[in-house]
Amino acid sequence: MSFAPPPFRSPVPVRVNLYSDTQTRPTQAMKAAMMEAEVGDEQHGDDPTINALCDRMAALLGKEAAMFLPSGTMCNQIAILGHCRPGDEILAHETAHILTSEGGAPGALAGAMILGLPGAKGQFAADTVRSAIREKSRYSPPQVMLEVEQTANFGGGTVWPLAALNAVAAVAHEHGLTTHMDGARLMNAVVAAGVPAAEMVAGYDTVWLDFTKGLGAPLGAVLAGSADFIGAAWRWKQRLGGSMRQGGICAAACLYALDHNIDRLAEDHANAKLLARGLAQVQGLSVEQPETNLVFIDTTASGIDATELARRVAQHGVLISVMGPHRARACTHLDVTAAQVAEAEAVLRAAIV
Numbered sequence: 001m002s003f004a005p006p007p008f009r010s011p012v013p014v015r016v017n018l019y020s021d022t023q024t025r026p027t028q029a030m031k032a033a034m035m036e037a038e039v040g041d042e043q044h045g046d047d048p049t050i051n052a053l054c055d056r057m058a059a060l061l062g063k064e065a066a067m068f069l070p071s072g073t074m075c076n077q078i079a080i081l082g083h084c085r086p087g088d089e090i091l092a093h094e095t096a097h098i099l100t101s102e103g104g105a106p107g108a109l110a111g112a113m114i115l116g117l118p119g120a121k122g123q124f125a126a127d128t129v130r131s132a133i134r135e136k137s138r139y140s141p142p143q144v145m146l147e148v149e150q151t152a153n154f155g156g157g158t159v160w161p162l163a164a165l166n167a168v169a170a171v172a173h174e175h176g177l178t179t180h181m182d183g184a185r186l187m188n189a190v191v192a193a194g195v196p197a198a199e200m201v202a203g204y205d206t207v208w209l210d211f212t213k214g215l216g217a218p219l220g221a222v223l224a225g226s227a228d229f230i231g232a233a234w235r236w237k238q239r240l241g242g243s244m245r246q247g248g249i250c251a252a253a254c255l256y257a258l259d260h261n262i263d264r265l266a267e268d269h270a271n272a273k274l275l276a277r278g279l280a281q282v283q284g285l286s287v288e289q290p291e292t293n294l295v296f297i298d299t300t301a302s303g304i305d306a307t308e309l310a311r312r313v314a315q316h317g318v319l320i321s322v323m324g325p326h327r328a329r330a331c332t333h334l335d336v337t338a339a340q341v342a343e344a345e346a347v348l349r350a351a352i353v
């Protein structure tokens with residue numbers, strides 16, 4: 001049993017890194033903003049840059065309050081800890097990051113269970129939520145929270161339509177469940193759909209945004225919700241060791257990202273479409289049409305599995321990730337140009353013989 005991260009290193013210098021939008025490096029300009037950040041002790045509420053970021057995020061997301069945290073995983077887990085008690089049940093898509101990719105943290109930390117809901121593209125219907133609602137009895141676990149991912153990562157980077165988001169949230173609220181949005185790539189959805197962030201998340205009691213997914217910051221995520229919820233969440237931030245000191249140096253990178261790296265997400269989406277269009281011509285590969293910056297590639301018809309495809313292209317300095325036996329993912333981001341996409345496409349094409 002290995003607890004090492006998955007291998008994605010290339011034996012040659014990396015030319016195009018499509019492994020993840022987390023692979024971006026802070027630019028000189030972002031680093032300059034970090035160097036100039038005014039800082040203080042966050043635990044005492046005295047870091048002006050973190051305070052400015054939280055105020056700005058609360059306004060952007062239309063919530064009363066916000067909290068700066070080191071990672072998206074901590075945002076999800078603090079939200080779950082705030083909403084759930086041991087034995088409580090969360091409804092989420094069966095491919096949700098909280099279910100598949102956070103080391104079992106909802107069980108390990110909050111003692112919560114997750115009921116995985118089926119549905120195409122990482123999304124589920126209001127009727128699916130309705131039929132998952134259990135009769136309240138001393139036999140059934142208390143169902144306390146509904147979670148959605150915008151965009152749905154393993155669903156293909158798909159964008160929940162606003163009406164669908166509101167419909168599932170309404171069913172949840174009708175049955176007394178709180179609603180939580182994993183908005184790791186929320187701004188990709190906002191840019192792709194042209195719906196303002198606050199409107200998109202209005203049906204959700206808590207929501208967070210990751211600054212390391214395509215926005216180019218080295219760390220940081222912001223969780224937002226009611227003033228009461230965020231106030232209580234501070235105890236969990238403290239307990240988990242997520243309460244920082246001069247963290248403003250990192251919040252400055254996030255503020256820089258808000259100013260410079262949001263609108264340009266449209267370029268990543270255009271590059272993803274470009275790559276998908278090119279790969280659709282390759283016999284043996286089947287490509288899901290990307291809605292945002294994630295391109296999922298099915299290798300079944302090629303006779304090789306996704307790991308072999310990733311290994312072959314890595315020989316030529318192109319990195320992609322493996323998401324299933326025959327499912328690979330190529331992810332565009334601010335360190336990938338259209339020319340690099342064309343280069344990656346040629347390497348992927350040549351890898352299928």
Ligand SMILES: *Cc1c(COP(=O)(O)O)cnc(C)c1O
Nearest residue numbers: 071072073097149153182184210
């Ligand atoms: C990456 C990701 C997370 C976790 O964020 P980290 O900042 O890596 O901890 C959670 N949810 C989704 C959908 C993600 O893609």
